[in-house]
Amino acid sequence: MSLFTHPHPYRSAWLLSAAVLCVTCAHAAPYELRVYSDDIPKAGEPELEVIASTARPKATTDGLPNRVSQMLLEYGYGLGNGWTVGLELPMSHADGHNKLNGLKVEAQYVTKHDAHRGMYWGVRGDVGYTSSPYESQGGNSADINPILGYRWSQWHVVVNPSIEIPISGPNKQTQFQPSAKLARATSGTTQLGVEYFSGWGVLSALRPQRERDEMLYAVWDEKLAHSRWNLGLGKPIHPSGGSVDKWVLKIGVNLDLD
Numbered sequence: 001m002s003l004f005t006h007p008h009p010y011r012s013a014w015l016l017s018a019a020v021l022c023v024t025c026a027h028a029a030p031y032e033l034r035v036y037s038d039d040i041p042k043a044g045e046p047e048l049e050v051i052a053s054t055a056r057p058k059a060t061t062d063g064l065p066n067r068v069s070q071m072l073l074e075y076g077y078g079l080g081n082g083w084t085v086g087l088e089l090p091m092s093h094a095d096g097h098n099k100l101n102g103l104k105v106e107a108q109y110v111t112k113h114d115a116h117r118g119m120y121w122g123v124r125g126d127v128g129y130t131s132s133p134y135e136s137q138g139g140n141s142a143d144i145n146p147i148l149g150y151r152w153s154q155w156h157v158v159v160n161p162s163i164e165i166p167i168s169g170p171n172k173q174t175q176f177q178p179s180a181k182l183a184r185a186t187s188g189t190t191q192l193g194v195e196y197f198s199g200w201g202v203l204s205a206l207r208p209q210r211e212r213d214e215m216l217y218a219v220w221d222e223k224l225a226h227s228r229w230n231l232g233l234g235k236p237i238h239p240s241g242g243s244v245d246k247w248v249l250k251i252g253v254n255l256d257l258d
Contacts, residue, residue: 033234035180041084046076047075049252054069068092068133081112083109086108099133104130108125110122122146124145127141138169139167140169141165141166141167145160156184162179174203175199179195181196181219191221194216194218195232195234196216198213198215210238210241212242213243214237214242215245216234226255230251234248
C-alpha cells in the first residue's frame with residue numbers, strides 16, 4: 001500500500017475514485033457496497049467516505065450499456081456515545097451520461113463494547129430519494145441495517161440483515177438485502193477477507209436461491225494515519241442464475257477531515 005502514503009490523501013482518494021469511474025461504462029451492483037460495522041467516527045470528528053465501483057453485467061438484449069460506474073459520497077460526523085449522523089450523495093455514469101441518483105440522510109448507533117474481542121451490535125438507518133442509473137424516476141425509501149459483529153483472535157465477522165422499505169415510487173414491496181464480511185488481520189494495519197452482498201427479493205416472498213442476485217468479493221483493507229482503504233473484486237455466486245453482473249470492481253476510502 002505504499003502507493004497510498006502520498007502526503008496528500010485527499011488528492012489520492014479522488015484520483016483513485018476517478019480511475020474507477022472512468023472505465024468505459026445493464027443492471028449494476030448497488031452503489032452502497034459496504035458492510036456496516038463498528039468502524040465509525042469518534043465524537044466531534046468529521047469524515048468523508050467515497051465508494052466507487054464499476055460493473056460488467058451479463059449480456060442483455062434491452063440495449064443497456066455493457067458497463068456502469070457508480071460513486072457514493074458521504075459526509076459523516078461522530079456525536080459520541082456510539083452515535084453518528086451523515087449525508088449520502090449517490091451518482092452514476094452509464095452510456096456516456098452522468099447522473100445524480102439521489103440524496104439520503106443517515107444515522108448509526110453501535111453499542112459500547114470491547115474493540116478487540118467479543119460481540120457487539122448496532123443499527124444503521126437512512127431515508128431519502130434514490131434511483132438507478134436507468135430509471136427516469138426513482139422513489140423515496142428507508143433502509144434499516146442491523147449490525148451484528150464478533151471478534152476473536154485475528155478474525156472479525158459482521159452481518160447486516162438489511163431491509164429496504166419503499167415510501168413512494170413504483171416499487172411498493174419491502175426488499176431483503178443481507179450482506180456480511182469475514183476478515184483476518186495480517187498485520188496491525190492490514191486485513192484480508194471476503195464480503196457478501198445480495199438481493200433476495202421481496203421480504204414476504206423470497207426468491208429461490210439460484211434466482212437471487214448474490215456477489216462474493218475478495219477484499220483488502222488498509223488503515224493509514226488519516227484514512228482507511230477498501231479494495232474489492234466481486235464475482236457472482238450464481239453466474240447462470242439470478243446474478244446480474246459478471247464482475248464488479250470497487251474502491252472505498254474513509255478520510256478523516258480533522
